Amino acid sequence: MERPIWAPWRIKYILGKKEPGCIFCDAIAGDDDPGSLVLFRGKTAFVIMNLYPYNPGHLMVTPNRHVSGLGELDRECQAEVMDLTAKCIDILKSKLKPHGFNAGFNLGETAGASIKEHLHMHVVPRWQGDNNFMAVLADIDVVPQALEDTYRLLQPSFAELSP
Numbered sequence: 001m002e003r004p005i006w007a008p009w010r011i012k013y014i015l016g017k018k019e020p021g022c023i024f025c026d027a028i029a030g031d032d033d034p035g036s037l038v039l040f041r042g043k044t045a046f047v048i049m050n051l052y053p054y055n056p057g058h059l060m061v062t063p064n065r066h067v068s069g070l071g072e073l074d075r076e077c078q079a080e081v082m083d084l085t086a087k088c089i090d091i092l093k094s095k096l097k098p099h100g101f102n103a104g105f106n107l108g109e110t111a112g113a114s115i116k117e118h119l120h121m122h123v124v125p126r127w128q129g130d131n132n133f134m135a136v137l138a139d140i141d142v143v144p145q146a147l148e149d150t151y152r153l154l155q156p157s158f159a160e161l162s163p
Helices: 008-015 023-029 075-096 133-138 147-159
Strands: 038-041 045-049 059-063 100-105 121-126
Touching: 023 038, 023 045, 038 147, 045 075, 045 147, 059 075, 075 100, 075 121, 075 147
Parallel strands: none
Antiparallel strands: 038 045, 045 059, 059 121, 100 121
């Protein structure tokens, strides 16, 4: 049985013009961090919110350089990506109080990478029972918090970090 889901915020994406290029490169090159959902800029990597999250607080730690593989990163960037991942988890624990996390890379299209050209670490907060009937029956995720609200909640904690 099919049931429609009311998600009016997606119409902007559906009807919007799809720009060529890389969303991560565009975000790091731009200067509108709230508009591009960038929470933190480090020396070699940055933290950005996922525009189409699996759960509230779904973040991505992304190298500044446009690379697709871990081996293409120097040791400094590898270390900063892992350090920022740990800081994301600490901040999300403090602000959203999840019960657990999924954190990792989707390397290649077969592994689930929708943007395989620019490496990024997913940090997804999880709550007991968050995989409800919607995901099981309809392959649909329900995100109960607006992105802008999540950004406003998390951004002050990232502002306290030093690059």
